[in-house]
Amino acid sequence: xxxxxxxxxxxxxxxxxxxxxxxxxxxxxxxxxxxxxxxxxxxxxxxxxxxxxxxxxxxxxxxxxxxxxxxxxxxxxxxxxxxxxxxxxxxxxxxxxxxxxxxxxxxxxxxxxxxxxxxxxxxxxxxxxxxxxxxxxxxxxxxxxxxxxxxxxxxxxxxxxxxxxxxxxxxxxxxxxxxxxxxxxxxxxxxxxxxxxxxxxxxxxxxxxxxxxxxxxxxxxxxxxxxxxxxxxxxxxxxxxxxxxxxxxxxxxxxxxxxxxxxxxxxxxxxxxxxxxxxxxxxxxxxx
Amino acid sequence: xxxxxxxxxxxxxxxxxxxxxxxxxxxxxxxxxxxxxxxxxxxxxxxxxxxxxxxxxxxxxxxxxxxxxxxxxxxxxxxxxxxxxxxxxxxxxxxxxxxxxxxxxxxxxxxxxxxxxxxxxxxxxxxxxxxxxxxxxxxxxxxxxxxxxxxxxxxxxxxxxxxxxxxxxxxxxxxxxxxxxxxxxxxxxxxxxxxxxxxxxxxxxxxxxxxxxxxxxxxxxxxxxxxxxxxxxxxxxxxxx
Numbered sequence: 001x002x003x004x005x006x007x008x009x010x011x012x013x014x015x016x017x018x019x020x021x022x023x024x025x026x027x028x029x030x031x032x033x034x035x036x037x038x039x040x041x042x043x044x045x046x047x048x049x050x051x052x053x054x055x056x057x058x059x060x061x062x063x064x065x066x067x068x069x070x071x072x073x074x075x076x077x078x079x080x081x082x083x084x085x086x087x088x089x090x091x092x093x094x095x096x097x098x099x100x101x102x103x104x105x106x107x108x109x110x111x112x113x114x115x116x117x118x119x120x121x122x123x124x125x126x127x128x129x130x131x132x133x134x135x136x137x138x139x140x141x142x143x144x145x146x147x148x149x150x151x152x153x154x155x156x157x158x159x160x161x162x163x164x165x166x167x168x169x170x171x172x173x174x175x176x177x178x179x180x181x182x183x184x185x186x187x188x189x190x191x192x193x194x195x196x197x198x199x200x201x202x203x204x205x206x207x208x209x210x211x212x213x214x215x216x217x218x219x220x221x222x223x224x225x226x227x228x229x230x231x232x233x234x235x236x237x238x239x240x241x242x243x244x245x246x247x248x249x250x251x252x253x254x255x256x257x258x259x260x261x262x263x264x265x266x267x268x269x270x271x272x273x274x275x276x277x278x279x280x281x282x283x284x285x286x287x288x
Numbered sequence: 289x290x291x292x293x294x295x296x297x298x299x300x301x302x303x304x305x306x307x308x309x310x311x312x313x314x315x316x317x318x319x320x321x322x323x324x325x326x327x328x329x330x331x332x333x334x335x336x337x338x339x340x341x342x343x344x345x346x347x348x349x350x351x352x353x354x355x356x357x358x359x360x361x362x363x364x365x366x367x368x369x370x371x372x373x374x375x376x377x378x379x380x381x382x383x384x385x386x387x388x389x390x391x392x393x394x395x396x397x398x399x400x401x402x403x404x405x406x407x408x409x410x411x412x413x414x415x416x417x418x419x420x421x422x423x424x425x426x427x428x429x430x431x432x433x434x435x436x437x438x439x440x441x442x443x444x445x446x447x448x449x450x451x452x453x454x455x456x457x458x459x460x461x462x463x464x465x466x467x468x469x470x471x472x473x474x475x476x477x478x479x480x481x482x483x484x485x486x487x488x489x490x491x492x493x494x495x496x497x498x499x500x501x502x503x504x505x506x507x508x509x510x511x512x513x514x515x516x517x518x519x520x521x522x523x524x525x526x527x528x529x
Contacts, residue, residue, distance in 0.1 A: 165385045169378040176376045179338050180390040181364035181436050283380065 006136075007251040013140050015247020016147040017202065019240050022224040022231075023154060024198030026239040029228065030171040031191045033090070034082060037097040039199050039224070040217020041104035046070040046200025047207035047216060048112050051119050059122055059208075063146075067200035074196020078189050086188070108214040119207035143205050150201055151240065154194070158236070167191055171234060172283065223250075226265050230272050232282020241280060289352060291316045291440040291471035292337060292368075297346035299329075299336045306332045307495045309346070314440065314488075316351075319462070319472040321482045321503065323516075324492035330475040331373045333492065334444045337473075338370050339363045351439065365392065369438030373445050373475075375429040379418035383409055386417055386428055387435060395437030396468070402431045405461075423454035430461060440471040447478045459485055483507035491516045 025039050036042075049069050050062040057065060081100065085092040125139040158164035166187055170177045178184045206216060223246055231242025246265040253264040272279060292314040299307040307329050314320035324330050335341040337348050339360045347356045350366040364370065378386050387399055387409075403410035406427045412420060420428060426446055433441060443462065447455040455478065463485050465472055476482040483489060486503035499506070499516055506512060 162388050162391075165381060165388050166391075169381055169386075169389050172380060173376055173378060175340055175360070176372060176378070177389060178360040179340060179364055179370045179372065180432060181361050181392045182389065183359075183361050183391075185359070 004252070004255055007255050008248065009136060009140075011248035011251025012244065013144055013247075014251060015244040016144050017205065017243075018220070018223050018227045018247050019243030020147050020150060020198055020202040020205070021220055022227040022239045022243050023151065023236060024195035024202070025221075025224055026228050026233075026236055027167070027191055027198075028195040030234055030236075031167055031174070032082070032086060032188050034086070034093040034097065035090075035225075036082075036195070037094065037221070038077075038101035038104055039097075039195075040215075040221035041101045041108070042070055042074060042196050042199035043203040043206065043217040043220065044108050044212070044214060045073060045104065046203025047119065047212050048108055048117075048203075049200070050204040050207055051112070051117055051212055054120055059120065063201075063204050066204050067197045070200025070203070071193040071197035074199070075189055075193040077196075078192035082192065083185065083188065105214050112212070112214070114214060117212040119204075119212060121208040125208070139208060143209065146201070146205060150198065154198070155236070157194075163187070163190065223247075223265055226269050229279055230269055232276075232279025234283030235279070235281040238279055238281030289316050290314060290349070291351060292320075292442075292473055293347075293349040293352075294333070294337060295347050295349075297333070297336055297343045297348070299332055299341055299343045301332075301341070305495070307336065307343070310492070310495070310497055311346075312490050312497065312500070314471060314473040316440075316471050317466070317469065318487040319466055319474065319485055319503075320488045320490070321486040322473070322475045322490045322492055323477070323479055323482065326477070328492045329495040330492055331444055332495075334370070334373075334442055334473075334475055337363070337442065338368070361391075364436060364438075367393070367436075367439035369433030369436045369441045369470075371426075371429045371433045371441065371443045371446060373448065375422075375425040377417035377420065377425045377428045377432075379416065381417055382414055383417065383420070383428060384413040386432055390432055390435045392436030392438070397434045397437050399435070402435060405434075406431055422449050423451070423457070426450060426454070426458055427461075430458070438470060440473065441465055443472065443474045445475055445477065447476060447481070455481065479513060480507070 021043065025036060028034055028036050046066050050066040053062040053065055081096060085096055121139060125137065125142055127138055129136050129138055129141060158168055166177055166182050170184060170187060174184055227242035227246055228239050230246060231238030246268060249264050249268055250261050254261045290313045295311045297307050297310040310333055312322065322330050322333060332341060336343045339358050343356065347354060349355065350363060350368055353366055355363045355366060378389065387402065408424060409427055409431060412424060446458045450458065459481055462472055462474060474482060483503045483506055489501065489503040489506045490497055491499040
């Protein structure tokens with residue numbers, strides 16, 4: 001029983017993490033129709049920036065500043081590279097971001113070296129929450145809390161600000177948003193920056209748990225894509241649901257059939273797509 | 289001055305040539321209509337004016353300013369309110385949020401005034417765009433364009449798919465815009481009703497302007513209407529008037 005509880009808690013934590021990653025990806029897919037294969041590398045950059053910043057501004061400072069810098073970096077990349085392929089066939093953006101991912105990975109290797117690095121976290125966070133629940137450290141609780149704050153902040157931003165409304169409107173009909181006087185090129189840049197911010201934040205959180213290495217994002221990006229597909233492209237609530245679902249499913253499978261833990265998320269995706277091709281909460285007509 | 293001045297427009301969808309040297313003028317302070325059958329190129333003309341389907345050659349001027357190469361949002365900011373074909377309300381946003389999307393000049397139209405003009409929209413302000421009836425969606429689409437405080441309003445088939453009673457409401461609103469000092473360019477298939485409110489009429493067929501002149505003259509000339517409509521006169525909804 002304890003094992004099941006442990007894995008359930010673990011699954012929710014991992015799921016929360018996928019959610020953070022997948023929401024950033026989802027935002028960019030929704031407004032720009034670009035599947036950003038370099039998203040995992042934005043995550044790594046966020047983590048490494050925190051590593052460099054921590055000695056100067058501490059972990060708490062880096063937790064905020066590093067995602068902001070990742071957002072600025074994302075904004076720059078969108079301006080210089082990504083926006084030039086919006087009008088083209090999907091294959092261009094796939095190849096561009098795929099290649100960009102490799103370049104960013106090598107940039108990390110060049111600057112910070114190929115060996116794994118630890119990110120120092122405050123001592124309080126490395127303690128277990130109680131003696132019975134020795135397997136859950138405060139850091140894991142903290143991660144979930146940060147994800148909750150970030151996700152609530154994102155949803156409030158999209159729901160209550162005019163920029164957020166324009167982003168939601170543009171998800172389904174960018175032409176009409178543009179015809180209503182909104183500079184959609186700028187809107188896409190801001191949106192890309194917000195997505196990059198979430199990747200950077202995920203990077204800092206991941207680095208505190210598993211440490212840093214140049215391809216740390218690789219294992220996280222595939223589950224994030226699956227979270228989006230399961231939840232339904234075009235729906236951020238769907239992405240949220242999808243991330244938690246596959247996190248918990250993978251963790252619980254570990255208890256009963258450890259060998260299937262990796263495969264189960266693909267099985268879930270296949271089942272969802274068979275029953276409901278546009279995903280659990282997907283908008284009709286997205287990505288066509 | 290002309291609110292909108294289109295000269296020698298040629299527009300393509302891929303390889304198909306849709307508009308052939310289309311020229312039209314929408315005088316400031318008046319209602320200009322562009323009539324024609326389905327597929328004549330009316331909506332494409334509007335999309336080319338807005339920069340949504342940029343023209344390959346020719347020019348568009350909005351209040352004397354060359355907007356041919358502008359992005360849609362830049363055209364909108366010259367004072368053009370666009371009510372697209374099929375209304376295109378944002379289905380995933382509430383009515384109120386739909387009204388907060390436009391980004392334009394401040395002026396006589398703000399959200400409280402819009403609710404005064406369209407009480408039905410205020411009643412439904414928390415409903416999603418997709419939950420509205422066709423008539424409500426049309427109101428919302430017009431309201432959204434008015435919030436840009438435009439100097440010229442472009443309406444693309446506002447009567448499409450609406451019950452005759454609602455169509456009358458929509459046309460009443462369009463007429464009242466003229467009193468607000470807003471120029472109007474309206475695309476329609478509902479010929480009779482449109483000619484009643486328009487000052488100038490253009491007729492488009494197969495991407496070519498085949499007639500232009502005072503709306504009243506066209507309205508009086510049944511034979512001309514029939515000949516311009518050709519075999520598909522029925523599509524013009526003559527009996528709806």
